[in-house]
Amino acid sequence: MVNIFEIYQTLFNFYGEQSWWPAQTPFEVCVGAILTQNTNWKNVERAIENLKLLNLLSPEKMVSVNIKTLQAAIKPVGFYRKKALYLKNFSEFLLRKGGLSRLQSLETQELRNELLEIKGIGKETSDSILLYALNKPIFVVDNYTKRLLLRLGLIKNSKISYENLQDIVEKEIKPIKENIKIYKEFHALIVIHCKLKCKKKPLCEECTFSQVCYNKQNS
Ligand code: SF4
Missing domain, CATH: 1.10.1670.10 (Helix-hairpin-Helix base-excision DNA repair enzymes (C-terminal))
Incomplete structure:
Protein backbone atom coordinates (compact mmCIF):
# COMPACT_ATOMS: atom_id res chain seq x y z
CA MET A 1 0.00 0.00 0.00
CA TRP A 20 -3.06 26.75 -7.52
CA TRP A 21 -5.10 28.78 -6.64
CA PRO A 22 -6.02 30.38 -9.98
CA ALA A 23 -6.61 34.00 -8.89
CA GLN A 24 -4.99 37.42 -9.16
CA THR A 25 -5.32 38.49 -5.52
CA PRO A 26 -5.82 36.81 -2.11
CA PHE A 27 -9.30 38.35 -1.88
CA GLU A 28 -10.18 36.80 -5.24
CA VAL A 29 -9.05 33.43 -3.79
CA CYS A 30 -11.51 33.89 -0.91
CA VAL A 31 -14.34 34.86 -3.26
CA GLY A 32 -13.61 31.82 -5.44
CA ALA A 33 -13.54 29.53 -2.38
CA ILE A 34 -17.00 30.76 -1.35
CA LEU A 35 -18.49 30.65 -4.84
CA THR A 36 -17.18 27.18 -5.71
CA GLN A 37 -19.41 25.50 -3.10
CA ASN A 38 -21.69 23.01 -4.94
CA THR A 39 -20.73 24.12 -8.43
CA ASN A 40 -17.99 23.63 -11.00
CA TRP A 41 -15.07 25.94 -11.56
CA LYS A 42 -16.23 27.13 -15.01
CA ASN A 43 -19.26 28.74 -13.37
CA VAL A 44 -17.04 30.37 -10.76
CA GLU A 45 -14.86 31.83 -13.51
CA ARG A 46 -17.90 33.39 -15.17
CA ALA A 47 -19.07 34.90 -11.88
CA ILE A 48 -15.60 36.27 -11.08
CA GLU A 49 -15.39 37.79 -14.54
CA ASN A 50 -18.71 39.58 -13.86
CA LEU A 51 -17.40 40.81 -10.49
CA LYS A 52 -14.26 42.13 -12.17
CA LEU A 53 -16.27 43.97 -14.82
CA LEU A 54 -18.26 45.65 -12.05
CA ASN A 55 -15.06 46.35 -10.09
CA LEU A 56 -16.42 44.52 -7.04
CA LEU A 57 -13.41 42.43 -6.06
CA SER A 58 -12.59 44.18 -2.81
CA PRO A 59 -14.18 43.78 0.63
CA GLU A 60 -15.20 47.46 0.68
CA LYS A 61 -17.01 47.21 -2.65
CA MET A 62 -18.56 43.88 -1.73
CA VAL A 63 -20.01 45.31 1.48
CA SER A 64 -21.43 48.45 -0.13
CA VAL A 65 -22.80 47.00 -3.37
CA ASN A 66 -26.54 46.58 -3.73
CA ILE A 67 -27.44 42.95 -2.96
CA LYS A 68 -29.45 42.58 -6.20
CA THR A 69 -26.45 43.71 -8.26
CA LEU A 70 -24.25 41.21 -6.44
CA GLN A 71 -26.76 38.40 -6.92
CA ALA A 72 -26.99 39.12 -10.66
CA ALA A 73 -23.19 39.10 -11.00
CA ILE A 74 -22.76 35.72 -9.34
CA LYS A 75 -25.84 34.07 -10.82
CA PRO A 76 -23.76 31.55 -12.87
CA VAL A 77 -22.69 29.73 -9.67
CA GLY A 78 -26.19 28.82 -8.47
CA PHE A 79 -27.51 29.40 -4.92
CA TYR A 80 -26.68 33.00 -5.77
CA ARG A 81 -28.98 34.60 -3.17
CA LYS A 82 -27.29 32.70 -0.34
CA LYS A 83 -23.81 33.11 -1.77
CA ALA A 84 -24.28 36.88 -2.16
CA LEU A 85 -25.00 37.01 1.57
CA TYR A 86 -21.99 34.79 2.29
CA LEU A 87 -19.74 37.16 0.33
CA LYS A 88 -21.11 40.11 2.26
CA ASN A 89 -20.72 38.30 5.61
CA PHE A 90 -17.12 37.40 4.82
CA SER A 91 -16.28 40.90 3.56
CA GLU A 92 -17.76 42.49 6.69
CA PHE A 93 -15.65 40.14 8.79
CA LEU A 94 -12.54 41.15 6.86
CA LEU A 95 -13.19 44.85 7.28
CA ARG A 96 -13.87 44.38 10.98
CA LYS A 97 -10.56 42.53 11.34
CA GLY A 98 -8.56 45.10 9.38
CA GLY A 99 -8.11 43.10 6.15
CA LEU A 100 -6.45 39.90 5.01
CA SER A 101 -2.90 41.02 5.81
CA ARG A 102 -3.87 41.63 9.47
CA LEU A 103 -5.34 38.12 9.65
CA GLN A 104 -2.04 36.62 8.60
CA SER A 105 -0.52 37.33 12.00
CA LEU A 106 -3.12 35.17 13.79
CA GLU A 107 -2.50 31.55 14.71
CA THR A 108 -4.01 29.06 12.23
CA GLN A 109 -6.54 27.29 14.48
CA GLU A 110 -7.66 30.52 16.12
CA LEU A 111 -8.27 32.04 12.70
CA ARG A 112 -9.98 28.86 11.48
CA ASN A 113 -12.39 29.00 14.41
CA GLU A 114 -13.24 32.61 13.60
CA LEU A 115 -13.80 31.81 9.92
CA LEU A 116 -16.06 28.90 10.81
CA GLU A 117 -18.29 31.25 12.79
CA ILE A 118 -19.14 33.19 9.62
CA LYS A 119 -22.40 32.01 8.08
CA GLY A 120 -21.57 30.44 4.73
CA ILE A 121 -17.99 29.42 5.56
CA GLY A 122 -17.65 25.66 6.06
CA LYS A 123 -14.55 23.61 6.75
CA GLU A 124 -13.38 23.17 3.16
CA THR A 125 -13.97 26.85 2.40
CA SER A 126 -12.20 28.04 5.54
CA ASP A 127 -9.21 25.79 4.91
CA SER A 128 -9.00 26.86 1.26
CA ILE A 129 -8.92 30.49 2.41
CA LEU A 130 -6.31 29.70 5.07
CA LEU A 131 -4.04 27.78 2.73
CA TYR A 132 -4.37 29.60 -0.58
CA ALA A 133 -5.16 33.18 0.47
CA LEU A 134 -3.33 33.38 3.81
CA ASN A 135 -0.50 30.89 3.29
CA LYS A 136 -1.29 28.96 6.45
CA PRO A 137 -0.10 25.33 6.74
CA ILE A 138 -3.39 23.43 6.69
CA PHE A 139 -4.44 20.67 4.33
S1 SF4 B 1 -8.30 5.37 -11.08
FE1 SF4 B 1 -8.66 5.37 -8.87
S2 SF4 B 1 -9.50 3.36 -8.45
FE2 SF4 B 1 -8.49 3.22 -10.44
S3 SF4 B 1 -6.38 2.57 -10.06
FE3 SF4 B 1 -6.40 4.79 -10.07
S4 SF4 B 1 -6.64 5.39 -7.93
FE4 SF4 B 1 -7.29 3.26 -8.11
Whole structure:
Protein backbone atom coordinates (compact mmCIF):
# COMPACT_ATOMS: atom_id res chain seq x y z
CA MET A 1 0.00 0.00 0.00
CA VAL A 2 1.26 3.50 -0.80
CA ASN A 3 1.63 6.10 1.93
CA ILE A 4 0.52 9.72 1.84
CA PHE A 5 3.83 11.16 0.72
CA GLU A 6 4.17 8.55 -2.03
CA ILE A 7 0.69 9.49 -3.29
CA TYR A 8 1.75 13.13 -3.42
CA GLN A 9 5.01 12.33 -5.20
CA THR A 10 3.36 10.00 -7.69
CA LEU A 11 0.71 12.58 -8.58
CA PHE A 12 3.28 15.35 -8.84
CA ASN A 13 5.50 13.25 -11.11
CA PHE A 14 2.53 12.33 -13.29
CA TYR A 15 0.72 15.69 -13.61
CA GLY A 16 3.45 18.21 -12.73
CA GLU A 17 3.09 21.47 -10.84
CA GLN A 18 -0.44 22.92 -10.73
CA SER A 19 0.35 26.33 -9.16
CA TRP A 20 -3.06 26.75 -7.52
CA TRP A 21 -5.10 28.78 -6.64
CA PRO A 22 -6.02 30.38 -9.98
CA ALA A 23 -6.61 34.00 -8.89
CA GLN A 24 -4.99 37.42 -9.16
CA THR A 25 -5.32 38.49 -5.52
CA PRO A 26 -5.82 36.81 -2.11
CA PHE A 27 -9.30 38.35 -1.88
CA GLU A 28 -10.18 36.80 -5.24
CA VAL A 29 -9.05 33.43 -3.79
CA CYS A 30 -11.51 33.89 -0.91
CA VAL A 31 -14.34 34.86 -3.26
CA GLY A 32 -13.61 31.82 -5.44
CA ALA A 33 -13.54 29.53 -2.38
CA ILE A 34 -17.00 30.76 -1.35
CA LEU A 35 -18.49 30.65 -4.84
CA THR A 36 -17.18 27.18 -5.71
CA GLN A 37 -19.41 25.50 -3.10
CA ASN A 38 -21.69 23.01 -4.94
CA THR A 39 -20.73 24.12 -8.43
CA ASN A 40 -17.99 23.63 -11.00
CA TRP A 41 -15.07 25.94 -11.56
CA LYS A 42 -16.23 27.13 -15.01
CA ASN A 43 -19.26 28.74 -13.37
CA VAL A 44 -17.04 30.37 -10.76
CA GLU A 45 -14.86 31.83 -13.51
CA ARG A 46 -17.90 33.39 -15.17
CA ALA A 47 -19.07 34.90 -11.88
CA ILE A 48 -15.60 36.27 -11.08
CA GLU A 49 -15.39 37.79 -14.54
CA ASN A 50 -18.71 39.58 -13.86
CA LEU A 51 -17.40 40.81 -10.49
CA LYS A 52 -14.26 42.13 -12.17
CA LEU A 53 -16.27 43.97 -14.82
CA LEU A 54 -18.26 45.65 -12.05
CA ASN A 55 -15.06 46.35 -10.09
CA LEU A 56 -16.42 44.52 -7.04
CA LEU A 57 -13.41 42.43 -6.06
CA SER A 58 -12.59 44.18 -2.81
CA PRO A 59 -14.18 43.78 0.63
CA GLU A 60 -15.20 47.46 0.68
CA LYS A 61 -17.01 47.21 -2.65
CA MET A 62 -18.56 43.88 -1.73
CA VAL A 63 -20.01 45.31 1.48
CA SER A 64 -21.43 48.45 -0.13
CA VAL A 65 -22.80 47.00 -3.37
CA ASN A 66 -26.54 46.58 -3.73
CA ILE A 67 -27.44 42.95 -2.96
CA LYS A 68 -29.45 42.58 -6.20
CA THR A 69 -26.45 43.71 -8.26
CA LEU A 70 -24.25 41.21 -6.44
CA GLN A 71 -26.76 38.40 -6.92
CA ALA A 72 -26.99 39.12 -10.66
CA ALA A 73 -23.19 39.10 -11.00
CA ILE A 74 -22.76 35.72 -9.34
CA LYS A 75 -25.84 34.07 -10.82
CA PRO A 76 -23.76 31.55 -12.87
CA VAL A 77 -22.69 29.73 -9.67
CA GLY A 78 -26.19 28.82 -8.47
CA PHE A 79 -27.51 29.40 -4.92
CA TYR A 80 -26.68 33.00 -5.77
CA ARG A 81 -28.98 34.60 -3.17
CA LYS A 82 -27.29 32.70 -0.34
CA LYS A 83 -23.81 33.11 -1.77
CA ALA A 84 -24.28 36.88 -2.16
CA LEU A 85 -25.00 37.01 1.57
CA TYR A 86 -21.99 34.79 2.29
CA LEU A 87 -19.74 37.16 0.33
CA LYS A 88 -21.11 40.11 2.26
CA ASN A 89 -20.72 38.30 5.61
CA PHE A 90 -17.12 37.40 4.82
CA SER A 91 -16.28 40.90 3.56
CA GLU A 92 -17.76 42.49 6.69
CA PHE A 93 -15.65 40.14 8.79
CA LEU A 94 -12.54 41.15 6.86
CA LEU A 95 -13.19 44.85 7.28
CA ARG A 96 -13.87 44.38 10.98
CA LYS A 97 -10.56 42.53 11.34
CA GLY A 98 -8.56 45.10 9.38
CA GLY A 99 -8.11 43.10 6.15
CA LEU A 100 -6.45 39.90 5.01
CA SER A 101 -2.90 41.02 5.81
CA ARG A 102 -3.87 41.63 9.47
CA LEU A 103 -5.34 38.12 9.65
CA GLN A 104 -2.04 36.62 8.60
CA SER A 105 -0.52 37.33 12.00
CA LEU A 106 -3.12 35.17 13.79
CA GLU A 107 -2.50 31.55 14.71
CA THR A 108 -4.01 29.06 12.23
CA GLN A 109 -6.54 27.29 14.48
CA GLU A 110 -7.66 30.52 16.12
CA LEU A 111 -8.27 32.04 12.70
CA ARG A 112 -9.98 28.86 11.48
CA ASN A 113 -12.39 29.00 14.41
CA GLU A 114 -13.24 32.61 13.60
CA LEU A 115 -13.80 31.81 9.92
CA LEU A 116 -16.06 28.90 10.81
CA GLU A 117 -18.29 31.25 12.79
CA ILE A 118 -19.14 33.19 9.62
CA LYS A 119 -22.40 32.01 8.08
CA GLY A 120 -21.57 30.44 4.73
CA ILE A 121 -17.99 29.42 5.56
CA GLY A 122 -17.65 25.66 6.06
CA LYS A 123 -14.55 23.61 6.75
CA GLU A 124 -13.38 23.17 3.16
CA THR A 125 -13.97 26.85 2.40
CA SER A 126 -12.20 28.04 5.54
CA ASP A 127 -9.21 25.79 4.91
CA SER A 128 -9.00 26.86 1.26
CA ILE A 129 -8.92 30.49 2.41
CA LEU A 130 -6.31 29.70 5.07
CA LEU A 131 -4.04 27.78 2.73
CA TYR A 132 -4.37 29.60 -0.58
CA ALA A 133 -5.16 33.18 0.47
CA LEU A 134 -3.33 33.38 3.81
CA ASN A 135 -0.50 30.89 3.29
CA LYS A 136 -1.29 28.96 6.45
CA PRO A 137 -0.10 25.33 6.74
CA ILE A 138 -3.39 23.43 6.69
CA PHE A 139 -4.44 20.67 4.33
CA VAL A 140 -7.71 21.15 2.41
CA VAL A 141 -9.93 18.08 2.42
CA ASP A 142 -12.75 17.48 -0.06
CA ASN A 143 -14.80 14.59 -1.42
CA TYR A 144 -12.07 13.82 -3.94
CA THR A 145 -9.59 13.34 -1.10
CA LYS A 146 -11.93 10.86 0.55
CA ARG A 147 -12.56 9.00 -2.71
CA LEU A 148 -8.88 8.64 -3.54
CA LEU A 149 -7.77 7.57 -0.05
CA LEU A 150 -10.63 5.07 0.17
CA ARG A 151 -9.77 3.55 -3.18
CA LEU A 152 -6.06 3.42 -2.40
CA GLY A 153 -6.89 1.64 0.86
CA LEU A 154 -5.61 4.29 3.29
CA ILE A 155 -9.03 4.63 4.88
CA LYS A 156 -11.73 2.01 5.25
CA ASN A 157 -14.72 4.04 6.33
CA SER A 158 -16.42 6.48 3.96
CA LYS A 159 -18.07 8.15 6.97
CA ILE A 160 -14.71 9.39 8.27
CA SER A 161 -14.89 12.97 9.56
CA TYR A 162 -13.29 15.95 7.85
CA GLU A 163 -10.78 16.41 10.66
CA ASN A 164 -9.81 12.74 10.83
CA LEU A 165 -9.13 12.74 7.11
CA GLN A 166 -7.13 15.93 7.47
CA ASP A 167 -5.14 14.33 10.32
CA ILE A 168 -4.17 11.35 8.14
CA VAL A 169 -2.46 13.71 5.71
CA GLU A 170 -1.05 16.08 8.33
CA LYS A 171 0.47 13.25 10.38
CA GLU A 172 2.73 12.37 7.44
CA ILE A 173 3.18 15.81 5.95
CA LYS A 174 3.38 18.06 8.98
CA PRO A 175 1.49 21.38 9.12
CA ILE A 176 4.59 23.58 9.13
CA LYS A 177 5.40 26.47 6.87
CA GLU A 178 7.95 24.42 4.90
CA ASN A 179 5.07 22.20 3.72
CA ILE A 180 2.67 24.94 2.56
CA LYS A 181 3.74 24.53 -1.06
CA ILE A 182 3.24 20.74 -0.84
CA TYR A 183 -0.24 21.21 0.67
CA LYS A 184 -1.19 23.61 -2.13
CA GLU A 185 0.03 21.25 -4.82
CA PHE A 186 -1.29 18.08 -3.18
CA HIS A 187 -4.89 19.31 -2.93
CA ALA A 188 -4.78 20.56 -6.53
CA LEU A 189 -3.29 17.27 -7.75
CA ILE A 190 -5.96 15.21 -6.01
CA VAL A 191 -8.68 17.31 -7.65
CA ILE A 192 -7.07 16.96 -11.09
CA HIS A 193 -6.55 13.22 -10.68
CA CYS A 194 -10.13 12.58 -9.55
CA LYS A 195 -11.52 14.67 -12.39
CA LEU A 196 -9.38 12.98 -15.04
CA LYS A 197 -8.78 9.37 -13.89
CA CYS A 198 -10.22 8.43 -10.51
CA LYS A 199 -13.71 9.53 -11.53
CA LYS A 200 -16.91 8.08 -10.09
CA LYS A 201 -16.38 5.38 -12.73
CA PRO A 202 -12.58 5.19 -12.57
CA LEU A 203 -10.28 4.85 -15.56
CA CYS A 204 -7.93 2.42 -13.79
CA GLU A 205 -6.13 1.25 -16.94
CA GLU A 206 -4.87 4.81 -17.48
CA CYS A 207 -4.02 5.46 -13.84
CA THR A 208 -0.56 5.90 -12.39
CA PHE A 209 -1.66 3.93 -9.28
CA SER A 210 -2.99 0.94 -11.18
CA GLN A 211 -0.27 -1.41 -9.86
CA VAL A 212 -0.78 -0.50 -6.20
CA CYS A 213 -4.43 0.46 -5.95
CA TYR A 214 -6.60 -1.46 -3.54
CA ASN A 215 -9.72 -0.69 -5.58
CA LYS A 216 -8.05 -1.73 -8.83
CA GLN A 217 -6.83 -5.04 -7.34
CA ASN A 218 -10.33 -5.81 -6.14
CA SER A 219 -12.29 -4.62 -9.15
S1 SF4 B 1 -6.38 2.57 -10.06
FE1 SF4 B 1 -8.49 3.22 -10.44
S2 SF4 B 1 -9.50 3.36 -8.45
FE2 SF4 B 1 -7.29 3.26 -8.11
S3 SF4 B 1 -6.64 5.39 -7.93
FE3 SF4 B 1 -6.40 4.79 -10.07
S4 SF4 B 1 -8.30 5.37 -11.08
FE4 SF4 B 1 -8.66 5.37 -8.87
